Every structure is written in C-alpha cells, then in structure tokens.
Amino acid sequence: MTTQVFIDGAVGTTGLEIRDRLDGRSEFALITLDEAHRKDPSARRDALNAADVVILCLPDDAAREAVALIDNDRTKVIDASTAHRTAPGWTYGFPEVVGRDAVAASSRVSNPGCYSTGFIALVAPLVRAGLIPADWPLSANAVSGYSGGGKAMIAEFEDGPAPTAWRTYALTLAHKHVPEMQVHCGLVHAPIFAPSVANLNRGMIVDVPLPLAVIPGKPSPQAIHDALAQAYAGSRIVKVIPNGDETLLTIEQVSGTDRIELYVFARSDGSQARLVAAFDNLGKGASGAAVQNLNILAGLDEAAGLNL
Ligand SMILES: NC(=O)C1=CN([C@@H]2O[C@H](COP(=O)(O)OP(=O)(O)OC[C@H]3O[C@@H](n4cnc5c(N)ncnc54)[C@H](OP(=O)(O)O)[C@@H]3O)[C@@H](O)[C@H]2O)C=CC1
Numbered sequence: 627m628t629t630q631v632f633i634d635g636a637v638g639t640t641g642l643e644i645r646d647r648l649d650g651r652s653e654f655a656l657i658t659l660d661e662a663h664r665k666d667p668s669a670r671r672d673a674l675n676a677a678d679v680v681i682l683c684l685p686d687d688a689a690r691e692a693v694a695l696i697d698n699d700r701t702k703v704i705d706a707s708t709a710h711r712t713a714p715g716w717t718y719g720f721p722e723v724v725g726r727d728a729v730a731a732s733s734r735v736s737n738p739g740c741y742s743t744g745f746i747a748l749v750a751p752l753v754r755a756g757l758i759p760a761d762w763p764l765s766a767n768a769v770s771g772y773s774g775g776g777k778a779m780i781a782e783f784e785d786g787p788a789p790t791a792w793r794t795y796a797l798t799l800a801h802k803h804v805p806e807m808q809v810h811c812g813l814v815h816a817p818i819f820a821p822s823v824a825n826l827n828r829g830m831i832v833d834v835p836l837p838l839a840v841i842p843g844k845p846s847p848q849a850i851h852d853a854l855a856q857a858y859a860g861s862r863i864v865k866v867i868p869n870g871d872e873t874l875l876t877i878e879q880v881s882g883t884d885r886i887e888l889y890v891f892a893r894s895d896g897s898q899a900r901l902v903a904a905f906d907n908l909g910k911g912a913s914g915a916a917v918q919n920l921n922i923l924a925g926l927d928e929a930a931g932l933n934l
C-alpha cells in the first residue's frame with residue numbers, strides 16, 4: 627500500500643532534505659503544492675487532510691496552525707518544529723529512547739530538536755540506569771553547522787558580509803531545546819546548555835562533561851560506556867563507539883549521514899569523563915529522524931532510505 631505524504635514547508639531546509647531521502651521510494655506518494663499555493667491555508671488544509679502522514683517543516687506557529695487545520699482522525703503528524711515536543715498527547719519521536727512501538731502506535735509524533743537528540747541520546751539511558759542521579763546538575767556544550775538556523779541563517783553565512791567563524795549564543799540560558807532535554811531525560815533540574823554555531827554548513831557535536839569522582843556511586847567510564855552500549859544494542863542508527871585511541875573528533879566525520887555516534891572519553895584515573903555525540907543536525911538531528919519516524923508509522927524498516 628502506498629502511503630500518501632504531505633510535507634508542509636517542503637521547500638525549507640528540513641523539508642528539502644526529507645524530499646531527497648524519499649526520492650525514488652515507491653512506498654510513498656508525495657502530495658505537493660506549487661509555489662503559488664504552498665502558504666495558502668485553504669490549499670494546505672486540503673493537502674493536510676488528504677495525506678496519511680504529514681511532516682511539518684515549519685516555524686512553530688505555522689506548525690500549530692497546520693495541526694489545527696487537520697479535521698479528520700486518520701491523518702498522522704510528524705512535527706519537526708519545537709511546538710509539540712513536551713505537549714500532552716504527543717509522542718517524542720526518538721524511537722531508540724521511547725521505544726519503536728510507542729512511535730508506531732502514535733498519530734502525533736514530535737521530531738526531537740537537533741541539540742536535544744545528542745543530549746538525550748547520551749543522558750537518558752544513564753539516568754534510567756541510575757548511573758547519573760536525576761537531580762545531578764548537568765551541563766552541555768555544543769556546536770552546530772549554520773544550516774541548523776534554516777534558510778535565514780544559511781543566507782546570513784553564505785551570502786552575507788564577513789560571517790563569523792564561530793559564535794556562542796542562547797546567553798540567557800533559555801535555549802528552546804532545554805525543556806525537552808529535561809523532560810525526556812527525567813531530570814529534576816534544567817541542564818545548563820551552551821550552544822554555538824560555526825562557519826560550516828552542517829554537522830553537530832554535543833559534549834556533556836561528567837565529574838565521575840564526585841557523582842554518588844562514582845560510576846566508572848566503563849560502566850557508562852556499557853550502559854550506553856546496552857541501551858542501543860542492535861541499533862543501526864545510534865552507534866556507541868568502543869573506547870579507542872582517538873585523540874581528535876571532527877564534525878566532518880558524521881556530516882552528511884543519518885547516524886549518530888556516541889563516545890565516552892575519560893581520564894585514565896576514571897575521575898572525569900566527557901560524553902560526546904557526533905551527528906548531522908539535518909540527519910538524525912532533523913530530516914533523517916523524520917524519515918525514520920515516517921518509516922515506523924508506515925510499518926516499514928525504520929532505516930529505509932537513510933544514509934548510515
Ligand atoms: N535546520 C535544522 O537543522 C533543524 C530545523 N528544525 C525545525 O524544523 C522546522 C523547519 O526549519 P528549517 O527547515 O530549518 O526552516 P526554513 O526556514 O529553512 O524552512 C521553513 C519553511 O517553512 C515555510 N513556511 C513558513 N511559514 C509557512 C506557512 N505559514 N505555511 C507554509 N509554509 C511556511 C518557509 O517559507 P519561505 O521559504 O517562504 O520562507 C520555509 O520554506 C523549524 O521548526 C525548525 O526549528 C528541527 C531540527 C533541525
């Protein structure tokens with residue numbers, strides 16, 4: 627059976643990447659709107675209600691509006707925006723963390739934020755395993771390619787005058803991804819989150835420092851690594867990289883892919899560790915994750931069409 631899919635926001639950064647991944651896939655038929663109608667609420671209402679699955683690649687307000695335009699109980703929604711990531715009635719679309727069955731059974735799936743994907747991949751299994759106490763004061767540093775800011779930021783870096791090489795932001799410590807990080811890791815306190823953007827198109831590294839020697843129970847780096855390896859055993863998308871002799875990790879090694887690599891780097895005495903997630907903000911951080919969720923909603927192999 628062919629699944630009818632409508633991407634609302636199909637010519638934006640995330641939407642175009644989803645179209646690329648669906649190209650040539652006979653399991654899906656795309657409902658499209660031409661340039662004159664792609665923002666027309668009436669045309670969008672028709673397309674939204676004709677689809678079996680809609681993928682919202684829109685700013686938050688437009689995503690809420692799109693959901694309100696759906697007036698049947700058959701159309702399923704995958705929302706790539708921040709609008710519904712902690713909303714009641716929505717399933718957080720991180721199958722490796724919430725369970726594939728939970729996503730498969732849902733008609734409202736919120737696609738995780740890019741930074742949140744890295745943080746939650748690293749932290750959620752460790753809180754669940756009791757290796758990080760739920761009330762531990764966590765922090766995270768991160769760097770993103772500029773495509774993470776969508777068309778406007780791409781234009782700023784590629785067409786604007788003298789773009790910066792690197793900048794940090796969210797200096798009020800209230801980045802929009804913090805609530806979903808806290809909720810989906812089950813943390814008592816919001817993590818301190820320090821994102822930055824570099825002058826490269828795509829790619830993302832999220833880095834969580836852990837002072838193991840002062841955490842109750844003093845978990846060892848090996849125990850942390852083993853808990854992550856166990857949580858993602860068998861996943862073709864979330865890869866826990868065995869401890870090796872890496873002395874460098876580059877953002878380029880994962881950009882252009884839909885996988886996420888998790889690392890545990892530690893001092894030789896085991897007193898401190900850095901948990902690091904490396905992935906593509908437009909891959910597992912957005913469009914790759916949306917296609918994975920679409921595959922699940924359609925009852926297909928979750929990794930079909932992904933670049934792993
Ligand atoms: N880029 C990334 O790495 C990630 C993005 N996201 C999220 O995905 C969503 C899309 O982001 P992104 O693709 O980067 O953004 P873009 O700005 O690149 O694309 C958004 C698209 O939505 C269109 N649009 C805006 N308002 C409406 C409307 N009312 N009706 C129909 N179309 C509309 C825009 O039109 P126009 O072309 O005319 O501007 C644009 O094409 C956002 O919520 C973003 O936060 C999530 C994870 C990662």
Ligand SMILES: CC(=O)N[C@@H](CCC(=O)OP(=O)(O)O)C(=O)O
Nearest residue numbers: 707708738739740770774775823
């Ligand atoms: C570099 C950059 O600006 N990144 C964006 C996050 C991109 C993203 O993933 O946002 P959502 O998933 O929440 O829509 C930001 O920090 O706002």
